[in-house]
Amino acid sequence: MxxxxxxxxxxxxxxxxxxxxxxxxxxxxxxxxxxxxEIEIAYPQNEKGQTYGSALDAPSYEGEPDLIKAYGIDGTIGYVKKEDLDGPMPKTPEEAVRLSKEAKPREIPLYDVDGETIIGKFIVGE
CATH class of the missing domain: 1.20.5 (Single alpha-helices involved in coiled-coils or other helix-helix interfaces)
Incomplete structure (x- = not known):
């Protein structure tokens, strides 16, 4: 057994x-x-053809939408333009170091989903 x-x-x-x-x-x-x-996210588009949504859904930096969901300084939910969020891009390594050392919080517009109507402010770098 x-x-x-x-x-x-x-x-x-x-x-x-x-x-x-x-x-x-x-x-x-x-x-x-x-x-x-790479997983491709199909973001919705506004009437101007700009994609919008959360950057958290993007598989990479290049896959982020044109308008990125954000909370304004007063708690308003809206969108910031990717190029506004990125700010000035350095052309040389030396310029990158200088910009990094001089970096300070900056204010950019918070838009409605249409990408035109400003509904608030967003602070980058806080």
Whole structure:
């Protein structure tokens, strides 16, 4: 009786090991396949064709929408333009260092979803 229980237990363990091996390899293949493809978010567009939404949904910096959801200084929910948020871009490494050292909070407009109507203010760098 004891040998029979051991034999059945051994078969069950062997089955679980083999099953986990194939399952883990299958999952690893899927992870590898998915990592090769960037997930594309379909942001909605306003009447001017600008995309809008949360930057948290973007798979990368390049995938961020034109208008990024933000909370204004008074708590108003609106959108900031990506280019306003980025601010001046340095042309040389030296300029990047200088801009970094001189960085201070700055105020930019908070827009309605139309990308034109200013509904508040947003502070960058606080």
């Amino acid at each position: 004891f040998k029979r229980v051991l034999f059945i237990s051994g078969i069950l363990v062997l089955g679980m090991v083999i099953g986990n091996f194939f399952l883990s390899n299958s999952l690893a293949d899927n992870i590898d396949d998915n990592s090769k493809h």
